[in-house]
Amino acid sequence: MGTITNHLTNGRRAGTPDPELREWVESFEALVEESGAERAAQILEQLRAHAERTGIRLPFAASTPYVNTIPYEKQPPFPGDQEIERRIKSIIRWNALAMVVRANRMEHNIGGHISTYASQATLFEVGFNHFFRAKTDQSEGDLVYFQGHAAPGIYARAFLEGRLTVQQMENFRRELHEGGGLSSYPHPWLMPDFWQFPTVSMGLSPILAIYQARFNRYLEDRGVKPKSDAKVWAFLGDGETDEPEALGAITLASREQLDNLIFVVNCNLQRLDGPVRGNGKIIQELEAIFRGAGWNVIKVLWGSDWDPLLEHDTEGVLVQRMGEAVDGDYQKYVVAPGSYTRQHFFGTDPRLLKMVEHLSDDQIRRLRLGGHDPRKAYAAYQAAVEHRGSPTVVLARTIKGYGLGEAGEGRNITHQQKKLNEDELREFRSRFGIPIRDEDVADAPFYRPPENSPEMQYLRARRQELGGFVPQRSVLAPPVKADLSELFREFEAGSEGREVSTTMAFVGMLRKLMRDPEIGKLVVPIVPDEARTFGMESLFRQVGIYAHGGQKYEPVDVHTLLYYKEAVDGQILEEGITEAGSVCSFTAAGTAYSTHGINTIPFFIFYSMFGLQRIGDLVWAAADMGARGFLLGGTSGRTTLAGEGLQHQDGNSHILALPVPNLRAYDPAYAYEMATILEDGIQRMYRDQERIFYYITVMNEPYVMPAMPAGAREGILRGLYRMYPAQGKKTKLRAQLLGSGAILTEALRAQEVLAERFGVSADVWSVTSYKELYRDAMEADRENLLHTGTKPRVPFITAALAGAPGPIIAASDYIKALPLMVAKWMPRPPVCLGTDGFGRSDSRAALRRFFEVDAPSIALAALVELHREGQVDAATIQRAIKEFEMDTAKPNPAIS
Ligand SMILES: Cc1ncc(C[n+]2csc(CCOP(=O)(O)OP(=O)(O)O)c2C)c(N)n1
Ligand SMILES: [Mg+2]
Numbered sequence: 001m002g003t004i005t006n007h008l009t010n011g012r013r014a015g016t017p018d019p020e021l022r023e024w025v026e027s028f029e030a031l032v033e034e035s036g037a038e039r040a041a042q043i044l045e046q047l048r049a050h051a052e053r054t055g056i057r058l059p060f061a062a063s064t065p066y067v068n069t070i071p072y073e074k075q076p077p078f079p080g081d082q083e084i085e086r087r088i089k090s091i092i093r094w095n096a097l098a099m100v101v102r103a104n105r106m107e108h109n110i111g112g113h114i115s116t117y118a119s120q121a122t123l124f125e126v127g128f129n130h131f132f133r134a135k136t137d138q139s140e141g142d143l144v145y146f147q148g149h150a151a152p153g154i155y156a157r158a159f160l161e162g163r164l165t166v167q168q169m170e171n172f173r174r175e176l177h178e179g180g181g182l183s184s185y186p187h188p189w190l191m192p193d194f195w196q197f198p199t200v201s202m203g204l205s206p207i208l209a210i211y212q213a214r215f216n217r218y219l220e221d222r223g224v225k226p227k228s229d230a231k232v233w234a235f236l237g238d239g240e241t242d243e244p245e246a247l248g249a250i251t252l253a254s255r256e257q258l259d260n261l262i263f264v265v266n267c268n269l270q271r272l273d274g275p276v277r278g279n280g281k282i283i284q285e286l287e288a289i290f291r292g293a294g295w296n297v298i299k300v301l302w303g304s305d306w307d308p309l310l311e312h313d314t315e316g317v318l319v320q321r322m323g324e325a326v327d328g329d330y331q332k333y334v335v336a337p338g339s340y341t342r343q344h345f346f347g348t349d350p351r352l353l354k355m356v357e358h359l360s361d362d363q364i365r366r367l368r369l370g371g372h373d374p375r376k377a378y379a380a381y382q383a384a385v386e387h388r389g390s391p392t393v394v395l396a397r398t399i400k401g402y403g404l405g406e407a408g409e410g411r412n413i414t415h416q417q418k419k420l421n422e423d424e425l426r427e428f429r430s431r432f433g434i435p436i437r438d439e440d441v442a443d444a445p446f447y448r449p450p451e452n453s454p455e456m457q458y459l460r461a462r463r464q465e466l467g468g469f470v471p472q473r474s475v476l477a478p479p480v481k482a483d484l485s486e487l488f489r490e491f492e493a494g495s496e497g498r499e500v501s502t503t504m505a506f507v508g509m510l511r512k513l514m515r516d517p518e519i520g521k522l523v524v525p526i527v528p529d530e531a532r533t534f535g536m537e538s539l540f541r542q543v544g545i546y547a548h549g550g551q552k553y554e555p556v557d558v559h560t561l562l563y564y565k566e567a568v569d570g571q572i573l574e575e576g577i578t579e580a581g582s583v584c585s586f587t588a589a590g591t592a593y594s595t596h597g598i599n600t601i602p603f604f605i606f607y608s609m610f611g612l613q614r615i616g617d618l619v620w621a622a623a624d625m626g627a628r629g630f631l632l633g634g635t636s637g638r639t640t641l642a643g644e645g646l647q648h649q650d651g652n653s654h655i656l657a658l659p660v661p662n663l664r665a666y667d668p669a670y671a672y673e674m675a676t677i678l679e680d681g682i683q684r685m686y687r688d689q690e691r692i693f694y695y696i697t698v699m700n701e702p703y704v705m706p707a708m709p710a711g712a713r714e715g716i717l718r719g720l721y722r723m724y725p726a727q728g729k730k731t732k733l734r735a736q737l738l739g740s741g742a743i744l745t746e747a748l749r750a751q752e753v754l755a756e757r758f759g760v761s762a763d764v765w766s767v768t769s770y771k772e773l774y775r776d777a778m779e780a781d782r783e784n785l786l787h788t789g790t791k792p793r794v795p796f797i798t799a800a801l802a803g804a805p806g807p808i809i810a811a812s813d814y815i816k817a818l819p820l821m822v823a824k825w826m827p828r829p830p831v832c833l834g835t836d837g838f839g840r841s842d843s844r845a846a847l848r849r850f851f852e853v854d855a856p857s858i859a860l861a862a863l864v865e866l867h868r869e870g871q872v873d874a875a876t877i878q879r880a881i882k883e884f885e886m887d888t889a890k891p892n893p894a895i896s
Pocket of ligand 2: 237238239266267268269270271276400
C-alpha cells in the first residue's frame with residue numbers, strides 16, 4: 001500500500017512487478033485520467049470507508065511519504081528571472097554574513113547569527129520577489145513575521161533596497177553607537193518605522209500570527225475594515241516548534257478556516273545545540289500534527305536535482321529509502337563527502353546505487369534540497385496563497401549554515417558561528433560569485449551593485465510590483481476625537497448606598513463605552529472563558545460573541561434574556577481557556593492602529609493570577625509592539641478573592657507589571673477612580689497616541705462606592721491622594737494610613753478604630769498606583785542627579801505627603817515590596833503591610849487576619865509606631881493586642 005501511495009504521490013506510472021497490484025494501479029490511473037483527481041480521491045475515500053465497514057482495518061497514517069507534496073508534474077512554471085534572483089540573493093547572503101562578521105570584529109562577542117538566514121535565504125527571497133505585498137493606498141498588504149534570528153538577511157535586503165545606510169549596517173547590534181544602529185532582532189519599539197512584529201522569543205510569533213489572522217477576519221466580519229485577500233505569513237524555525245505556544249493554537253486556525261494564514265517552517269533539522277530530532281524526522285512529525293489539526297500541509301523536501309532520480313524510481317525504492325533515513329543521517333550527508341552519501345544512503349540497495357552511477361561524488365553532495373530551490377519554494381507558496389478553506393503550512397527542508405562550507409554548513413556548532421577567517425570569507429565570496437577582489441575580501445566589505453545594474457533594477461521592479469517595501473511599520477490611524485468626560489461622569493457620583501464591586505463598575509463603563517457613537521465599535525472585549533466570573537454575561541446578548549460562521553444551533557438558554565448569542569458580527573472575543581491566545585488577540589487589536597490604521601481598543605479581562613505571571617513574555621512582546629489597550633486583572637488581591645486558595649489568589653501581579661516600561665499599572669478601589677483612569681487612558685492612547693498600555697486590577701468584593709472627592713483627579717492618575725482625612729477635631733496623636741485596592745476599606749475601618757478607641761486622628765490615602773509613584777520619583781531623582789545646582793524636582797509622593805503628620809502605614813493586597821519601593825521618598829519610613837506568601841482558601845476576614853492586613857493589623861501598626869516615638873505607652877499596645885485578639889505567636893504568613 002505504501003508503495004502505491006508513493007508512486008501516486010510522485011505522480012508517475014508504476015512499474016511494479018506484482019501483477020495483481022499492477023492491475024489495480026493501472027485501473028486507478030485510468031480513473032484519474034478519465035474522471036480527474038478529485039473524483040479519484042472521492043472513490044478512494046469511499047473504498048476506505050467500505051473496507052472499514054467490512055472489518056478491514058487500515059493503519060492510520062497522519063503523514064505522507066517523505067517526498068514533495070507538489071509533484072514535478074504539478075509544479076507551475078517559475079515566473080521570475082531565476083539567474084538574476086540568484087545573484088541578488090547571493091549579494092544579500094554576502095552582506096548578511098559581512099554584517100555579523102564585521103560587528104564581531106568591532107565589538108568582540110557582540111553576537112549575531114549567520115547560519116539561520118543562510119538556510120532561509122531562498123524561502124525569504126521567493127517571498128520578497130513574488131509574494132509579500134506591501135501596504136498601499138489600494139491594498140492592505142501582507143503581514144510577515146520574520147524568524148527573529150534571520151534579521152541580518154532582512155537588513156541586508158533593506159540595504160540593497162536603499163533603505164539602510166552603510167553606517168547603520170556597520171552598527172548592527174550597536175544601537176547606542178553614534179548615528180544609531182540596527183537592533184539585534186525585530187523590535188518595533190526600537191525601529192518603529194521598520195519592524196512590525198517581535199519574533200525572537202521563540203514560539204510567540206506562531207501564536208501571535210494565528211490570532212492576527214483571526215483578528216483580521218474579525219474586523220472584516222464586523223464591517224470595521226473591508227474584506228481583503230491579504231495574508232499573514234509566519235516564518236519559524238523547526239526547533240522553535242517545540243515551544244508549546246508555537247503549536248498550541250493551531251486548531252484555532254483550522255477551526256476558523258484561516259486561509260489567510262501561511263506558516264513556513266524552515267526545517268534545517270537543527271536547533272542551537274544539535275539536531276531537532278536526530279533519531280526521527282521533524283518534518284514527518286510536524287506534518288502529522290498539522291494534518292491532524294486540519295491544516296493544508298505542503299512539504300518541500302527535494303530540489304529539482306532530485307526530480308530525475310525520482311522519475312526513475314519506478315519501484316519506489318528511493319522513496320522508501322528517503323523515508324527510512326533519520327534526520328541525524330541527513331545532517332551527516334550535508335557534512336560528509338559525496339562518497340559517504342553514495343555508500344550510506346544509496347548503498348543500501350543496488351538499485352539505488354545504479355540510479356546515481358552517472359553522478360560524481362561531488363554531484364551527489366550538491367543535490368539540492370527543496371528549501372534551497374526557488375522553483376520548489378515558488379510552487380509551494382503559490383499553492384499556499386491559492387488554497388481555500390484552511391491555513392497552510394509549508395515544511396521546507398534546508399541546510400543550516402548553507403554555503404558556509406567548512407565554517408559551519410550543517411555542523412552542530414553552526415548556530416553560534418559568527419567569525420569567519422579570511423579563507424572562509426574568500427570561499428564564500430567565490431561560491432556565491434560576489435565581485436569583491438581578493439585583496440579586499442578579508443575586510444568583509446558590504447557590496448551594493450550600481451543603481452543601473454540589472455540586479456538593482458530587477459529588485460526594485462519586483463518590489464514596485466508588490467506595492468513597496470516589506471517590512472515597514474507605519475501609523476495611519478487618525479487620533480480619536482471623543483471627549484469621554486460626560487460618558488464617565490455618572491460614575492463620579494458614587495453608588496448611593498448600593499454595594500458594587502469595581503468589576504461591576506468596570507463592566508458598567510464598558511457597556512457605556514460600547515454604546516458611544518465614535519468609540520463603541522472600536523471596543524474589543526476579550527475574555528478567556530471568564531465572562532460570567534466577571535458579571536459580563538449581559539454583554540453576550542448586547543453585542544454578541546464573535547463567530548465567523550455565525551450561530552448554527554439554538555442555544556439552550558435562548559428563552560432567557562441574556563442567552564449565549566454567537567454572531568458573525570459579534571463583538572466579544574470569547575477565546576476559551578487560553579490566556580496566551582487572548583493576549584495575542586489583545587496584541588492584534590492593540591496594534592491595529594498600525595497594522596490596519598484602525599484604533600481598536602481591546603479590553604482583555606482575566607483572572608489576575610493567570611495574567612502577567614503566566615503570559616508575561618507575550619505581554620513583553622505586546623509592549624515592544626506598542627500595543628494599546630487595557631489588561632484587566634480580575635478577582636485580584638490575595639485576600640479579596642475569598643475561598644479560591646493558593647493558586648488563584650494574586651498578590652504578585654502589580655510587582656510583575658513593574659518591569660514593563662510602557663505599562664501603566666493601577667489598583668483602583670472605587671468606581672470613580674476606575675472611571676478617571678479609563679477616561680485618561682483612552683485619551684492618552686487614542687487621542688494623544690502615546691505608546692502605552694494599561695494594567696488595571698479589579699475586585700469582586702462589593703461595597704458602597706463613595707462620590708469622587710473634589711480635586712482628586714490628579715492624585716488618582718499620579719498614584720495617590722488623600723481620600724478621607726481625619727474627621728472632627730484633630731487629636732495630638734496623628735497617623736497616615738495608605739490603602740490600596742480592596743485594602744482601602746480596611747484602612748478606613750482602622751481609621752475609625754484608631755479615632756474611637758485610641759484617640760488617634762488618622763488620614764486615609766488611596767494609593768491607586770505604586771508604579772506611577774515609583775516612576776515619577778525615580779525620574780525626579782535622575783533629573784536631580786544630572787542637573788545639580790538647579791532647583792531640585794520634588795517627587796509627587798514627597799510633595800503629597802509633606803506636612804502629613806505621624807507614622808505612615810501602607811497596606812495593600814500585594815506583597816510588601818510594592819509600597820516599600822517608594823519608601824525612600826516618604827517623609828518617614830513607612831510600615832508596609834502586605835500579603836507575602838501562599839494564599840489560602842477561607843473568608844476575606846480570615847485571610848486578612850492571616851496576612852495581617854485587616855483593619856486591626858493596620859491600627860496596631862500605627863499604634864506601635866506611635867509607641868516607638870514615645871507618644872503611646874506599652875500598656876496601650878497590650879490593650880490593643882488584646883482588644884484586637886491578635887495572636888502574636890502565629891506563624892509568619894510569608895513563609896508558612
Ligand atoms: C524562548 C526562547 N528560548 C530560547 C531562545 C534561544 N535560541 C535562539 S535561536 C535557538 C535555536 C533555533 O533553532 P530553530 O528554531 O530550529 O531555528 P534555526 O536557527 O535552526 O532556523 C535558540 C534555542 C530564544 N530565542 N527564545
Ligand atoms: Mg532549525
